[in-house]
Amino acid sequence: MLTPASGPDTAPATLPAGDRSRFRSVAVVGAGLMGRRLAGVFASGGLSVTLTDSEPSVLPEAGREAQHLARALGDAPGVVRTTSRLEEALEGADLVTEAVAENLDLKRTLFTRMAGLTATAVLASNSSVLPISAISAGIDDPSRAVGTHWWNPPDLIPVVEVVQGESTSPDAVADVMALLNHLGKRPVWVRRDVPGFVGNRLQHALWRDAIALVAEGVADAETVDLVVRDTIGLRLGEMGPLTNADYVGLDLTRAIHEAVFPVLDRSVTPHTALDDLIRAGRLGAKTGQGLFAWPPGARQAAGAALAAHVSSELAARRRATDTE
Numbered sequence: 001m002l003t004p005a006s007g008p009d010t011a012p013a014t015l016p017a018g019d020r021s022r023f024r025s026v027a028v029v030g031a032g033l034m035g036r037r038l039a040g041v042f043a044s045g046g047l048s049v050t051l052t053d054s055e056p057s058v059l060p061e062a063g064r065e066a067q068h069l070a071r072a073l074g075d076a077p078g079v080v081r082t083t084s085r086l087e088e089a090l091e092g093a094d095l096v097t098e099a100v101a102e103n104l105d106l107k108r109t110l111f112t113r114m115a116g117l118t119a120t121a122v123l124a125s126n127s128s129v130l131p132i133s134a135i136s137a138g139i140d141d142p143s144r145a146v147g148t149h150w151w152n153p154p155d156l157i158p159v160v161e162v163v164q165g166e167s168t169s170p171d172a173v174a175d176v177m178a179l180l181n182h183l184g185k186r187p188v189w190v191r192r193d194v195p196g197f198v199g200n201r202l203q204h205a206l207w208r209d210a211i212a213l214v215a216e217g218v219a220d221a222e223t224v225d226l227v228v229r230d231t232i233g234l235r236l237g238e239m240g241p242l243t244n245a246d247y248v249g250l251d252l253t254r255a256i257h258e259a260v261f262p263v264l265d266r267s268v269t270p271h272t273a274l275d276d277l278i279r280a281g282r283l284g285a286k287t288g289q290g291l292f293a294w295p296p297g298a299r300q301a302a303g304a305a306l307a308a309h310v311s312s313e314l315a316a317r318r319r320a321t322d323t324e
């Protein structure tokens, strides 16, 4: 049986029972793509929410979108208020969720400010990859700092990775998980605070090799994406990699690893092919060119298609569970 690596920062194997009732009022800092939707999900569970952003012009629309989402998701939604003043947003909040840009210095500075404004609230970060221990390193009491990695679109994707930092108290993890359960989410406990947590560590192992395959001329970008979508992509929704390893047999898995591991990309820095594209202004959908061409409207269409796919996949799973 696989056993976890032991070490001084190995977290306990169980959590206390969580208490969601400590959370009545939530502040969401950063009202961009994720923050406004997180505000909507929190409000859908009856919590009172304050949404704030350093760019005041985004707040009216973000607040409307959040309130609209809360009404669409919940029977008795709480109210979403907006303010451009962090002090005002954090007043009375029991939980603060940060969803500003993915930049460690920015998040660390913000956490220090947030910790100075509230002595008791649980402080959560929606970082996609940055360890909560690094984000909260400068605050007096990092036991109340928790990683909560929601996936986009956060109102649809059920799993939220709840990350235990080196100093995070098990109670803070358990209470946040209880709240997420109340919101209809499927929180999972990530016991050790590694960059990328579980999901993005795995996802970007795949992306690293996808980019390397194109850069090495093994296949073009269309082919790589087609192979992923129509082979492993079709299977992954039903069978995760570890179940699949057992399913095909660990002896076969080992033989495959022996043959393929020597050629896997092992770079510890981003691929130079990405640097070349970025230098050429080819950032992807937002600039119209990246690995693919993105004509006007293609980005919105891709976002809508992704949301529709996730919704129909989840609906199919619900139907399958209902008929079991």
Ligand SMILES: NC(=O)c1ccc[n+]([C@@H]2O[C@H](COP(=O)([O-])OP(=O)(O)OC[C@H]3O[C@@H](n4cnc5c(N)ncnc54)[C@H](O)[C@@H]3O)[C@@H](O)[C@H]2O)c1
Pocket (backbone or CB within 6 Å): 029, 030, 031, 032, 033, 034, 035, 052, 053, 054, 055, 058, 098, 099, 100, 101, 102, 103, 106, 110, 126, 127, 128, 129, 149, 150, 151, 152
């Ligand atoms: N976009 C995704 O698919 C996705 C998925 C999961 C997690 N995340 C993570 O969520 C976080 C937010 O991502 P996003 O895509 O919503 O970003 P975004 O750029 O859409 O929004 C960020 C918002 O934060 C605001 N902001 C910046 N500095 C601020 C400050 N000091 N105080 C208050 N507001 C500030 C900006 O004005 C902007 O409105 C990032 O950590 C990202 O890695 C993103």
